[in-house]
Amino acid sequence: MQLRLDFIAEQFGGKLAFKQKNASAYAYTTLSPDFEAMLRVAREKELALYDRLIAGGGYLKNLRA
Secondary structure (H helix, E strand, O other): OHHHHHHHHHHHOOOOOOOOOOOOOOOOOOOOHHHHHHHHHHOHHHHHHHHHHHHOOOOOOOOOO
């Protein structure tokens, strides 16, 4: 995405600036340990995928490559 924005900015001869729209305000939230444990049981596969993403720096590694 950044490469495209850089390319477009170069074509127009300046830096592009976009206002952020439709974004929720940042809020620090936590789950109680009991609720988190219940959620991890109920959504085991989804949370395992999330944990892999976080461990991989936000990227899934292709295990077949």
